[in-house]
Amino acid sequence: MNKKGTPNNLEPAHPGNVNAVRHGAYSGRALEPRREEVVEELMKAPHVTPLDRFVVEEIARLWTLIEAMDADLAERGLRKRDNGTRSMIELRLRASGRLERWLREARLTPATRSKAPGEDVTIVTVNPMAGVEDDSSPQTSETPR
Secondary structure: OOOOOOHHHOOOOOOOOOOOOOOOOOOHHHHHHHHHHHHHHHHOOOOOOHHHHHHHHHHHHHHHHHHHHHHHHHHHOOEOOOOOEOHHHHHHHHHHHHHHHHHHHOOOOHHHHHOOOOOOOOOOOOOOOOOOOOOOOOOOOOOOO
């Protein structure tokens, strides 16, 4: 703290101050209104239940983050001043991968929506002793009756 400073002219941060926000990717407050819109829209999906709300909120968080990143990349470009790649591109790609995994988990992609709920699971029974010719093994290739 500057002991010789004049605290009379210092003002605390104003509520809702967004002066330093460029794209909003690092500001949950800047993304909140759009995130709520996405949550409400996704909750209307016929197979989504109230128990899925956490998943839907995570999807909405990533969705709005990616929208903010895309807007920043569109406005400021893909390269830095020194012609290097911007770190925002790497963050964008990682967020996109996470979003894709959550969308598949929630059956919110065209491919996963087209499958019936039980269709995407395949049960395979494997006998690890199959082909082993040892009579002392308790497992045989015959099905017990």
